[in-house]
Amino acid sequence: MHPDVEKILFSRVDIDNKVHELGDIISRDYAGQDLLMVGILKGAAVFMADLIRAMSIDVSIDFMALSSYGASSKSTGVVRILKDLDKSIENRHILIVEDIVDTGLTMTYLLKILKARNPASVRICTMLDKPSRRQAEVPVKYNGFTILDQFVVGYGLDYNEKYRYLPEIYVLKKEIYQVK
Ligand code: 5GP
Secondary structure, three states: OOOOEEEEEEOHHHHHHHHHHHHHHHHHHOOOOOEEEEEEEOOOHHHHHHHHHOOOOOOEEEEEEEOOOOOOOOOOOOOOEEEOOOOOOOOOEEEEEEEEEOOOHHHHHHHHHHHOOOOOEEEEEEEEEOHHHOOOOOOEEEEEEEOOOOOEEEOOEOEOOEOOOOOOEEEEOHHHHOOO
């Protein structure tokens, strides 16, 4: 295990099983529909890559980048679009693919701007949900795992741009992110 992590939370097998379960459900729900999956960079890139390969229907993909934590582990509530979608989403079915919903501020903001573009529908799929820290209610339609209030890394999730490459999901040691 990486020396900066306290413990493993979800193994490769846990993640693979969950991704396939989600892929099956989403494929069934959107069968016969034109679905655009929107991955939120950078954290959801790894999950998105696995999730589309677990789908049994054809889907289009695009990505957005929003400003998030930066070097801190606390959400500021300030969200900025760093990269927008390439095309119009009018009358299309949109599935936002996120790494983790924490305070819910990022998703609340994103839902508001995407709904203003008149899609046929917008839903949220997140790999992880941390409901204990919610500040805004978020309608999560598809959730991988619900976790406690702990800071996790790996499988695309970073701290200070590190640990994204780790293949499993881990709890980061407190001394790594707490201000001394
Ligand atoms: P929210 O606006 O819901 O508080 O923030 C969501 C974003 O915060 C996530 O997309 C992710 O970038 C970051 N985040 C929240 N909790 C964690 C965590 O435990 N680990 C990591 N690496 N990022 C987190």
